Structure formats: C-alpha cells, structure tokens
Amino acid sequence: xxxxxxxxxxxxLKEEGVELIFGYPGGAVLxxxxxxxxxEDVSHILVRHEQGAVHAAEGYAKSTGKTGVVLVTSGxxxxxxVTGIADAYMDSVPLVVFTGQVPSHLIGNxxxxxxxxxxxxxxxxxxxxxxxxxKDLADTIKKAFYIASTGRPGPVVVDIPKDIxxxxxxxxxxxxxxxxxxxxxxKGHPRQIKKALxxxxxxxxxxxxxxxxxxxxGAAKPLTDFTRLLGAPITNTLMGLGSYPANxxxxxxxxxxxxxxxxxxxxxHSDVLIAIGARFDDRVTGNIEKFCPTARIVHIDIxxxxxxxxxxxDVPIVGDVANVLKAMIKEMKDSKAKLDARALKSWWAxxxxxxxxxxxxxxxxxxxxxxxxxxxxLHKLTKGNAFVTSDVGQHQMFAAQYYGFxxxxxxxxxxxxxxxxxxxxxxxxxxxxxxxxxVACITGDSSIQMCxxxxxxxxxxxxxxxxxxxxxxYMGMVRQWQEFFYQGRYAMSYMExxxxxxxxxxxxxxxxxxxxxxxxVEGAIKEALKLKDKLVFMDFIIDPEENVYPxxxxxxxxxxxxxx
Amino acid sequence: MENEAGALSRVAGLFSxxxxxxxxxxxxxxxxxxxxxxTVVTRxxxxxVEQIIKQLNKLVDVVKLMDLTEHSHIEREMMMIKVExxxxxxxxxxKRLSDIFRANIIDVTPGTYTIEMxxxxxxxxxxxxxxxxxxxxxxxRSGAMGIARGEKALHL
Numbered sequence: 001x002x003x004x005x006x007x008x009x010x011x012x013l014k015e016e017g018v019e020l021i022f023g024y025p026g027g028a029v030l031x032x033x034x035x036x037x038x039x040e041d042v043s044h045i046l047v048r049h050e051q052g053a054v055h056a057a058e059g060y061a062k063s064t065g066k067t068g069v070v071l072v073t074s075g076x077x078x079x080x081x082v083t084g085i086a087d088a089y090m091d092s093v094p095l096v097v098f099t100g101q102v103p104s105h106l107i108g109n110x111x112x113x114x115x116x117x118x119x120x121x122x123x124x125x126x127x128x129x130x131x132x133x134x135k136d137l138a139d140t141i142k143k144a145f146y147i148a149s150t151g152r153p154g155p156v157v158v159d160i161p162k163d164i165x166x167x168x169x170x171x172x173x174x175x176x177x178x179x180x181x182x183x184x185x186x187k188g189h190p191r192q193i194k195k196a197l198x199x200x201x202x203x204x205x206x207x208x209x210x211x212x213x214x215x216x217x218g219a220a221k222p223l224t225d226f227t228r229l230l231g232a233p234i235t236n237t238l239m240g241l242g243s244y245p246a247n248x249x250x251x252x253x254x255x256x257x258x259x260x261x262x263x264x265x266x267x268x269h270s271d272v273l274i275a276i277g278a279r280f281d282d283r284v285t286g287n288i289e290k291f292c293p294t295a296r297i298v299h300i301d302i303x304x305x306x307x308x309x310x311x312x313x314d315v316p317i318v319g320d321v322a323n324v325l326k327a328m329i330k331e332m333k334d335s336k337a338k339l340d341a342r343a344l345k346s347w348w349a350x351x352x353x354x355x356x357x358x359x360x361x362x363x364x365x366x367x368x369x370x371x372x373x374x375x376x377x378l379h380k381l382t383k384g385n386a387f388v389t390s391d392v393g394q395h396q397m398f399a400a401q402y403y404g405f406x407x408x409x410x411x412x413x414x415x416x417x418x419x420x421x422x423x424x425x426x427x428x429x430x431x432x433x434x435x436x437x438x439v440a441c442i443t444g445d446s447s448i449q450m451c452x453x454x455x456x457x458x459x460x461x462x463x464x465x466x467x468x469x470x471x472x473x474y475m476g477m478v479r480q481w482q483e484f485f486y487q488g489r490y491a492m493s494y495m496e497x498x499x500x501x502x503x504x505x506x507x508x509x510x511x512x513x514x515x516x517x518x519x520x521v522e523g524a525i526k527e528a529l530k531l532k533d534k535l536v537f538m539d540f541i542i543d544p545e546e547n548v549y550p551x552x553x554x555x556x557x558x559x560x561x562x563x564x
Numbered sequence: 565m566e567n568e569a570g571a572l573s574r575v576a577g578l579f580s581x582x583x584x585x586x587x588x589x590x591x592x593x594x595x596x597x598x599x600x601x602x603t604v605v606t607r608x609x610x611x612x613v614e615q616i617i618k619q620l621n622k623l624v625d626v627v628k629l630m631d632l633t634e635h636s637h638i639e640r641e642m643m644m645i646k647v648e649x650x651x652x653x654x655x656x657x658x659k660r661l662s663d664i665f666r667a668n669i670i671d672v673t674p675g676t677y678t679i680e681m682x683x684x685x686x687x688x689x690x691x692x693x694x695x696x697x698x699x700x701x702x703x704x705r706s707g708a709m710g711i712a713r714g715e716k717a718l719h720l
Contacts, residue, residue, distance in 0.1 A: 119573070122570070181565075181623075181626055304618050
C-alpha cells in the first residue's frame with residue numbers, strides 16, 4: 001500500500017509501540033500533524049516551548065524505561081530543542097527527536113526557518129539522520145529507535161524535510177534491524193567476572209558505588225540481591241538514587257560533592273571499590289589525584305569508553321549491568337564464597353563511627369522555614385513513594401539528600417548537564433506515564449521561571465502535579481559559591497522582581513499557596529496531596545541563607561569535606 | 565566508516581570536541597563502495613590514544629578501527645612541491661636532488677620546477693631540508709596513509 005511520508009511516520013510510531021509524543025507544530029511539519037490528526041493510535045501532547053517537549057519526553061523515559069518521542073519543527077523549533085537533547089545525551093536518556101526540515105531542494109539555501117539541525121546536534125546526540133528519500137524513512141525510524149534504546153541509551157535526532165513527508169512510497173516496516181557498525185556488548189566476559197569476584201572477596205574494606213547505569217539497565221533487584229549477599233556498604237550517585245532502598249542499613253547515602261560524610265569517608269578509605277553503572281564524574285571524584293588512594297577498582301559498565309576514562313581501573317567488565325550482576329550472584333552462590341567476616345565487622349564499626357557525625361542534621365528550632373524540613377515533610381506525607389522531579393541548584397541537592405528513594409525510576413532530575421527549567425516539564429512527562437501516582441516537582445524561585453509557560457500545558461491536560469517552590473529569593477547554589485569562594489560578592493545571584501507565585505499559578509487556572517511559617521508546612525502539603533485532580537503550586541518562603549552541606553570544594557579530596 | 569554524508573564530520577567533530585590533536589587526515593572510498601577508509605595521524609599519551617580509540621569505536625558510522633602503530637606497518641605520503649629555479653646551476657641541483665630522492669619533476673617553467681614525491685613522512689621532510697637554498701614556492705602534502713605488513717589487514 002502506498003502511503004505519504006507523514007502517514008509512514010505515524011504508522012512507524014505505532015509499530016514501535018509509541019503511545020505518546022510531545023511536540024509543537026510549525027510549517028515544516030504540517031503534513032505530519034495532518035496525518036497525526038487523522039489517526040488514533042498515537043497521542044500528541046502540545047507543550048508551550050520545544051524545550052518543554054524534550055524535557056517532558058525525558059521525564060516520560062526516565063520514569064518508565066521506555067523511549068521518549070518528540071516532534072518539533074525546523075529552524076527555531078529544532079534549536080529550542082537542543083538544550084533538552086544535550087541534557088538527554090549527558091544523562092543517557094533514550095529519546096527519538098523528530099525535527100522538521102525545509103524541502104530538500106532548499107537545504108543549504110538559507111531558506112525560511114532553516115538550520116543545519118544535523119550539524120548543530122551532531123556533538124550532543126548518540127546519532128542523527130537526515131532522511132533524503134522517502135523510501136528510507138521507515139528503515140531510518142527503525143534504526144533510530146534501535147540506537148536510542150540499546151547499549152548505553154541516548155538521544156537520536158531524525159531530520160525530515162517537508163517534501164519527504166508529502167512523497168509517496170510503498171510502506172513496509174522492517175522486522176529486524178542489523179547495523180554492522182553498531183553492536184553493543186551486553187554480556188560480561190566470564191573470565192573478567194571471575195577475576196572481579198576474586199578481587200572483591202579478598203577485600204577487607206569493600207565499597208559499592210553505583211550510578212544511573214543501574215537504573216537504565218533495570219538492575220535494581222540484582223543490585224539489591226548482590227549487595228545483601230556481599231554485606232558490603234553501598235552508595236549511589238545523584239543519578240543512581242533509588243536503585244537501592246534508601247531506608248536499608250547498608251545504604252550510606254549519596255556520595256560526592258554534596259554527599260554524606262559516611263559515604264565519602266568510606267569511599268576514601270576503601271580497599272576494593274566496586275563501581276557499577278557509574279562513570280567517575282567530577283562531582284563524585286573531587287580531586288582525581290586524591291581519589292580513593294588505597295582502592296583497587298572493579299568497573300562494570302556498558303560503555304567501554306567510560307572505563308578508565310577518568311580513573312584507571314583494575315578489573316573492567318564491559319556489559320549490561322543486570323546481566324553482569326546476575327552472573328556474579330550465580331558465581332557467588334555456587335562457590336558459597338564470602339567476605340572475611342572479621343574484617344567486615346571492623347569495617348562496619350568504623351562506618352558507624354562516621355555515621356555518628358550526623359552530617360544531615362540541621363537547625364530544627366529556627367523560626368524560618370528550612371528547605372530540608374520541607375523535603376522531609378514531603379517524604380513523610382507521601383511515605384517515600386512519590387515520583388519526584390527537580391530543577392537544578394540547592395533545592396535539587398536538598399531533595400536528593402532528604403527524600404529517601406526506595407524504588408528506582410522515581411527520582412527524575414538533570415544530573416550531567418544540570419539544566420535549570422527541567423523540573424516542571426519533566427514532571428509532566430512523569431505524570432502522563434503514571435496517571436494515578438503523586439508527582440512532585442521540587443524547585444527553586446530561579447529555576448521554575450525558566451519553563452514556567454508549561455503551567456499552561458498542565459492546565460490543558462489536567463496534570464495534578466504538586467510543585468514545591470523552595471523560595472529564597474536567590475539563585476541559591478550560585479549564592480552559596482559566592483559566599484564560600486568569592487568573599488560574599490553576590491554578583492547577579494539575587495532574584496529581583498519575583499512574581500507573586502500564588503497569583504501566577506491562579507492565573508494559569510491552578511491552586512496557589514504561600515507558606516511562611518514552619519508550623520504551616522505539613523498542613524499545606526497535606527492539603528495539596530488531598531487535591532487529587534488539581535495542580536498545586538506551594539510557594540515556601542524559606543531561610544534565604546541556608547547552605548548545602550557537606551560540601552567538597554574544588555581541588556579537595558573526598559575526605560576533605562566542609563561540614564558546617 | 566560507512567560511506568555516508570556526515571561520517572567524516574563526525575570523526576573530525578569528535579577530535580575537536582574532546583580536544584584531541586589531528587596532525588593529518590586522509591579519506592577516500594575503498595574497493596567496497598559502501599565503505600570509506602579514513603587514516604588519521606594523532607599524537608598523545610597511551611591513555612589519550614586509548615580513549616581516542618574507544619570514542620571512535622562508539623561512533624555509529626565507524627565500522628572497524630585499527631591502530632597501525634601497534635604492528636609493523638608501511639606508511640606513505642605524497643607531496644607536490646614547487647621550487648624556484650632561476651638559473652642553470654639551480655636547475656641542475658634540483659634535478660640531482662630529485663633523482664637521489666626518486667622524485668619526478670612533473671611541471672617545468674622558465675623559473676620553477678614542480679616535483680612529485682612519495683614516501684614516508686621522514687623522507688618527505690628530508691627532501692624539504694635538502695632543498696636548502698632553493699626557494700620553496702608551495703608545498704602540498706596529502707597526509708599519511710598506512711597499511712599493516714604481512715597478513716594482518718583492516719577489512720570486514
């Protein structure tokens with residue numbers, strides 16, 4: 001049967017099992033929008049800015065493990081999407097972003113709404129395609145989904161010129177796709193696994209360090225089994241929170257620049273470090289020269305380029321985290337081998353000493369609302385089961401530190417790129433994927449303004465997101481750095497002319513609340529959670545000078561934290 | 565690499581984005597017209613070279629990759645060089661040097677000779693040094709190509 005390119009587009013999405021796409025129309029994609037209008041298998045969510053579309057697709061993907069799909073037009077539509085695409089690239093989120101393009105004969109001619117999308121996005125995508133012939137469209141779409149969702153996931157951009165969407169050809173969706181130049185390694189090498197286990201079981205001070213790769217791999221259960229079997233302490237990076245239950249006694253909290261005292265000290269003093277699905281990012285390692293001075297390192301990762309990139313490791317294992325962990329568990333159970341019990345006992349005794357530092361304590365007697373208290377209250381009142389998204393800055397760190405996540409795919413934030421504006425649109429994506437769940441967006445007065453227009457999208461689709469605005473009238477994290485390292489020269493970090501957020505929320509048709517006293521915090525959150533079909537914007541006026549601790553300053557090692 | 569538009573840009577972009585150095589680069593289709601062969605000369609520590617290899621392998625367009633310096637190999641580069649020759653003595657000297665270096669004079673005018681030469685990088689550099697007082701008008705180099713010695717080969 002002969003179909004137009006636009007019809008092939010919709011049919012391909014259906015074949016891929018796509019139920020929802022996020023986008024914004026424009027000239028170059030009008031044929032596609034016409035085809036979408038005339039079918040019912042794929043729903044389209046209209047946002048108010050293309051950046052919002054990409055972040056929404058990211059929230060959808062991160063909370064489900066499925067591939068997010070975006071449709072934007074050429075020129076400014078594509079360039080507005082670049083921030084989100086770069087964000088997905090840094091956090092390895094599976095996305096397929098379809099961008100319209102001017103008709104083929106106009107490409108390279110400085111046409112209306114033309115940009116070299118493929119050229120612009122090349123450094124921040126896993127791969128991209130420009131479709132030059134409608135006969136290649138179905139194949140290209142199949143390849144795009146395959147590349148986005150396999151190996152180390154990432155964004156794939158497919159640029160489709162307008163004439164291709166009007167051209168007709170026979171539609172046949174390829175059953176399989178095989179690419180000679182792309183074959184991710186999924187199973188760990190058995191010899192490497194044996195070698196790793198030998199090293200691990202010889203440890204006297206073992207430490208498990210896990211990251212976003214565990215979540216991408218869906219490996220929370222094997223990780224939990226492995227960790228319990230071993231009896232070792234475990235820490236997560238910002239991206240890995242939720243892959244191991246936070247309320248479990250073996251969990252030491254997040255590590256890194258704003259990680260807990262016990263997590264960072266344990267890393268520093270470990271003799272065998274087991275790195276699983278993490279990439280030794282600079283927020284985690286601090287000064288590389290001082291990182292884990294006495295540890296031998298096992299590194300399990302699906303991306304060979306991440307192994308020994310920053311820190312040389314002793315036993316690398318390339319493979320999908322879930323597969324490798326399952327193989328290791330089987331080996332351990334078959335051999336019945338265990339860690340040295342006495343060494344492990346004294347290691348835990350040392351860790352308990354570090355825990356006594358109680359680095360997460362804060363002033364609970366203040367007359368001002370403390371941001372930590374707001375996050376703790378949310379945790380208590382949602383029983384730790386909500387989906388939580390955040391923007392970037394101090395509020396993000398407080399959310400990561402004080403909301404204990406016991407399940408994976410519930411903590412959705414922008415780690416690698418650190419994109420302000422991520423919180424609200426990603427919460428939309430999460431809510432679409434989990435319609436009956438509580439979705440909370442913890443944000444700050446600076447970040448929330450970056451994609452505030454999406455409040456309109458929330459109204460259109462009735463998304464009952466709970467927004468907790470930790471309002472201190474500053475760009476909190478910038479202010480903190482200026483306080484610590486620039487002798488309090490607060491250049492451009494003060495948020496002038498903040499809107500009345502309650503009035504703003506109500507202008508968009510939502511419920512707004514302003515909370516100024518600590519004793520009103522729990523009541524406000526309770527009331528917001530009761531409003532199951534309304535978006536509630538809670539504007540918490542918090543202590544403007546509260547800082548995030550612990551903190552590892554630039555150039556310092558993991559054991560050189562500022563605690564107070 | 566796949567012989568597709570953009571493949572070369574991807575490789576070049578990777579080097580510039582990650583701050584790796586390209587000393588020379590040459591690319592052309594192979595006997596299989598769906599594949600092109602790109603040869604790049606770069607410089608760096610062992611760790612950097614290992615990272616470069618891993619990052620290149622990640623590129624979807626890169627099918628297969630080989631570090632030629634790991635094996636015994638042959639390197640060749642081509643050069644065309646235009647030299648000023650203002651009198652008979654100069655012309656004789658340049659012809660003598662070209663013969664010694666087994667180069668060919670491919671263009672002649674009253675005031676210049678254009679010489680074509682093939683060899684490894686060191687031979688080409690040596691010829692330029694040997695030309696000494698003869699003013700060099702222009703040098704065009706192709707960038708190095710390489711092939712492994714013996715039976716080892718880069719193929720699918």
